[in-house]
Each structure stands twice: as structure tokens, then as C-alpha cells.
Amino acid sequence: MTDLFEASGIHPPDAPLADRLRPRTLEEVVGQDHLLGAGGPIRRMVEAGRLGSMILWGPPGTGKTTIARLLAQAAGYQFQQISAVFSGVADLKKAFEAARMRRAAGQSTLLFVDEIHRFNRAQQDGFLPFVEEGIVTLVGATTENPSFELNGALLSRSQVYVLKRLDDAALDQLLIRAEAQEGGTLPLTPEARQALAALADGDGRYLLTMAEVLFDLTSTEPLDVQALAGILQKRAPAYDKSREEHYNLISALHKSVRGSDPDAALYWLARMLNGGEDPLYLARRIVRMAVEDIGEADPLSLLVANAAKDTYDFLGSPEGEL
Template identity: 55%
Template sequence: MTLFDPPAPLAERLRPRTVAEVVGQSHLLGPGKPLTRVLQSGRLGSLILWGPPGVGKTTLARLLAGEVGAHFIALSAVTAGVKDVREAVTEAERLKGRGQRTILFLDEIHRFNKAQQDALLPHVESGLLTLIGATTENPSFEVNPALRSRARTLVLQALSTEEVRGLLQRALSDERGLPGVSAEPEALDLLARLAEGDARRALSTLEVAATLSNPVTPEAVTEAFGRHLPQMDKNGEDFYNLISALHKSVRGSHVDASLYWLARMIEGGADTLYVARRIVRMAAEDIGLADPQALRLAVAARDTAEFLGSPEGDLALAQAVVYLALAPKSNSVYVAWKNAVRAVQEGETLPVPLHLRNAPTHLMREQGYGKGYAYYFDDPEGSFAQDYLPDGAHLDLYAPTGEGWEARVAERWRKLQEAHGESEQARDPEEKPAPA
């Protein structure tokens, strides 16, 4: 081995050689579990392996092909195209004539567009190719329904801290790993936590740390690992899960959780203006009139984040999140608006009463537009006495809560309803309640 023939990376050298050596995924590989039953039957169908990075999707695909004695073709959807699929089909047809089946492994299958995924369909359906696709993205969104229906989706889980630590210890003791290197227990504990379930990341960091210190120390791990950036796909499910967690933590008035999820998003590289817009939405949707200042503060935080940028503007977002989490909550306007939209979409289209119509021309006034309208500031009683919906129409859209400032709104709303109700009864004496 020379400078021009370096050894394979540690993660590659330690790839499991058998299914029994796989670390983690006991929910798939344990006794009686799905993949165990498949291997026992010898009938391996097409699969979609969905899970975070570094949990063994590629390794598992190779091992499954070996267990059933199939020819293994590996492609990456990042670089491959329909031409590569055609070449795989040609090779599969040639091997089929010899009685050998072919497994096509397509890494990052979510990178294939619809046309490219459709090119796989006839060959998967005919059984010429057994497809094993690997993805870090939710297949429900990223894999065509037609292809998804022909493959079983298996969810792989991030390795536990204990499983990662065991893998690191194996790297120090296995002859394929780092013979002659030792590590302090605290260093292995630290690295197992920092890896966040990613075996490849853990082994790569250990390999670098071993060049800095032997035995490997926590300081060497920290230096080798670099800045700890939380894992987050800025365009994938992780991002939207974090947004959901932030919104629900604010709604649940949990300040610490709200700050944590906000920090996860910011440190993960999220678009701060997108986050700011969501915070404005939280103020309108979940705080509403319980604290009218919340929306103003959220908009101000959004403007500050845009003006200052990150990291200075992040503090304004944190201030807004803390304020919203602490604020009283009301979704009464949110619910009322949904009720109003539903009434428009599903109900009868109501005409505007003549006295409420705009009357800018003489002809319109002759038609009765605006006639009899009672201007509130000139005639408060008359204003309450007039109809604001067509005769016989009734809507019950808004119901204020007793939270925060909206408790005052609720009292005002009650009095207004009483005033409108009394005016209606005054116009129709037969509907007046009998004296007590």
C-alpha cells in the first residue's frame, strides 16, 4: 500500500459481511421480523428502504442480494439516468437466460423524476428486475404511487447511542478497523452522542480523531467532528416536522420547547424569513384577539430578521417565539374565517341588501341602492335596527373566547348581539318574548 493506493475509509472497511453483523434494525432483522421471514423464504420482492443517512441502507441491500444469490447492480439516482437503467435491463435479460435473477439497487431514488421512475415500472412489474430503492425522503411524497405499489416500504431507524458506541468499539478491536488505536471511554461516549445515529459519520470522525491523538480523547473527537450542526434536510420532511414541532410548542405555551425547535431550524440552515413568516401565522392563528400585540410583534420580528440578517436577526425571532408561547391563546378568528369561507363555498349566494349597496350614480339611487341606510354616527339606534344580511338569512360564524384581551371582546360581542336582537324584536312585535 502506497501514498497513491490509500486504504478504503474505515466505514467501508467495516461494512458488515453478513446479515448477522448488521448493527441496529432489530425491528426488521430480529427473529420473526419482516426481513428475517423474507430471507427464510428465499423470495425477495422489490423494496423501498427509507431511513436517515448512515443507518445501513446500501449495506443491507448488498447483503440481501447475496443472501438470495442474485446479481447486484448499484446505481445512484444523483448521477444515473434512463440510459443506465436500459443497460441494467440488458444485463438482467442476459443473466435471466442463465437462470440468475438481478437486483437493481437505486440509491437516493427520490432524485429520479417521474419519467425516470416510470422507466423502471415494466421491468419491476415483469419481475426482470427486483428493485431495492434507498431514500432519506418520505416515499409517500417522493416515489411515484405506481412504483410504490409494486414495492414494499421498510423504515430503517437511526442507530441508538448504545449501538453507535458498540460499533466504535468494534472499529478499535476488529483487524479491519484501527488496530493499535485505543480511545478513552469519555471520547467514545461523546462521539456516540454527536453522531446522532449515523454510523458512517461516527466511524469517519473516529478515523480522523485517531490521527490526532492515541488514545483518542474527547478533545480529539471535538476537533475531528468540527462544528456540530444538527441534521436537517432544508427541503425535506425533517424541515416540515421541525416547523410543526415549533408551531405546536408555541400553541401549547411551552417556551423551552419552542426555543429549542427554533434553534434546531436556525442552526440547521433553515430560511429565516420562511420561519419568520410562519411565526407571523402563529400570531394570527393561535393568539389572535387574545393578545392583539402578538401579531404586531411577530411582524416586527419578521422585519428585523430581514433587516439585520442572521445571526443578529435571529434574536428577534426568539423574542417573538417566547412572547407567543407566553401569550394567551385564541383561535376564534381563525375558526370564524374558516366558517365564513365555508359558508361562501358551500352555501347559497346571498345578495347584498339594497340599503347596503354602493350608490354612486343617480340611476342606482333610483333603483333603491343605498335607500334607508342608517349611518351609525348619525343614528346609532337606526344602525342597529337595520339588517346587514338579506331577510331570513342567519350566520353564526364568530365565537370569542374568554382568553386575555378577548375576554373584553366577548363582553362587547354579547352586548352587540343583544342590541341587534332587540332591534329585530322591535321590528317584529310578534316575536317579542312574553313578560316574565
């Protein structure tokens, strides 16, 4: 049930900064111009006034929920949201029945399913007849690769749109809006402001959460990078050893080596190690890179990579990591 604040589009004064700055139109969404800008596929749907079912795939804090809500608003659909984390079969039945009643009254329904990949295969199959009949327009949000986590039948009835991590320009735009909202500038040096954006790692919600902490400071002197790190501490890197982020990072490491970019390669290597990846797995992948990506350009690379793998395999941690 929506309250008066939600119905009016006005957030209560004690709401988090990220909620108070939530875009009210699709034009205010930052960082996703490839989908929402002129000629973008989602923009064309809105201009045609007819939405198709879609899966929004992207990392946290890139605007998946906001885009779904604004799509319903722009196209004149009734927005209904459920979460795969908290919802079961009974909740789905209620949602579909409500959508069926709206359709009989001439009202279309956009059903937004957050974390849709958490529904099992049988539950995902339950969406199919209602999507096919047009009772709901399904918009699912996921941080996992839909090809791995969603049924082929459901994917065949939906368009998959990839949301990008917010770049520096988009993050800076969010900080400018936050400063306008709070009526003051962030107490940061230019270098610390860049460090703040780097710490967010493309996550707009996290950036605004950190900014809200900084606005509450009483310090009048701008914080440098070291002082900023002392206040915000260190963010746990987004990484898992068996799911989407695992494959993203090992792919980035491969591409960095293939592109002869040692700084980037060291960054991705350190990020995986810091995230808890098995060093022996990385050593094996580096041997593979020495064969496939370097090859005869530097024959010694294979000897060095094999020696590193054998050394770690023999000594283990922590000696083998030195």
C-alpha cells in the same frame, strides 16, 4: 466490474474504516432490528427465500446500501447497482437486458438503485414493466419521502421500509467494532465519547469517519469534550429549507411544544435557525402553535407570539432576532 477484493468480501488495507467495518451478514447490521430482527418484514422475506421490490427510506449512514447488498447475498440473487445521480436511460437499458439474460439462465437479479428519487417521473415509469414481469427485484434507496418523490405506480409495486437513525446503543456498538478493528481504544474521556456520538446524529458512516481521524492521533492522553471539538470542528447540521428535513424539524418543534418540553423545543428552533430557516416562517408557525397547541391553557401565549412575529416583521435581521 468487481475486483478481487470485492469478489472475496475483503476490503483493501487502505480502505476507509467505514468500508472495512461494513457488515458481512444481515445479523451484523445495527440499529434496524424492526426490519431485520426476528419477525421483522425483511427478515421474513429472507427466510422465505423470495424477495419483493422495496424502497428503503432513511437518513444517510443508516445502512441502506449495505442491507440491499446483503439481501441479495442471503437470498441468492445477483446484485446489480446503479446510481440515479450518474446513470441515464442507456445505463438502465443495459441493466435490464443483463437481468433478462440472467433470468433466462435461472438467476434472479436484485437491482439496487441509489438515490432513486433523483430519477424523473418518466424514468421511474421505465422500471414498471421489468418489475411487473419479475425480471428484476427493485430495491431503491432514498433520503426523501417516497410519497412526494416517487410515482404512485412504482410505490404500488413496492413496499416502503423506513430505516431509523442509529441510536446511542447502535453507535456505541460501531465504536466497539472500530476499536477491535484498530486494536486500541479511542483516546476519549467518557464525556467526549458521548459527545462524539451526539455529533454523528445517527449517521454511522460519519461516526466511523470521525473515529478514523481520532485513531490517527499520536496523543496518549484522553481528549475531553473541548479538545474533541477543536479536532473535529463543527458538523454542518443536516437541513434543507424546502425538502424532507425541513418538514421533519418543524414537526419535531410542534411535537415538543405540544409535549411541554421547552428544552427540546429550543433545540429544534435553534437547529432550524442555524440551518438558515426564515425567522418569519418560524414566527408564524409559533403563532399557530399558540392557537392550536396551547390555546386557553395560557391565553397570553398568543399575545407574546404575535408580538414576536410583528417585532421581527418590523425590524428584520439582526435586530428582530435579539
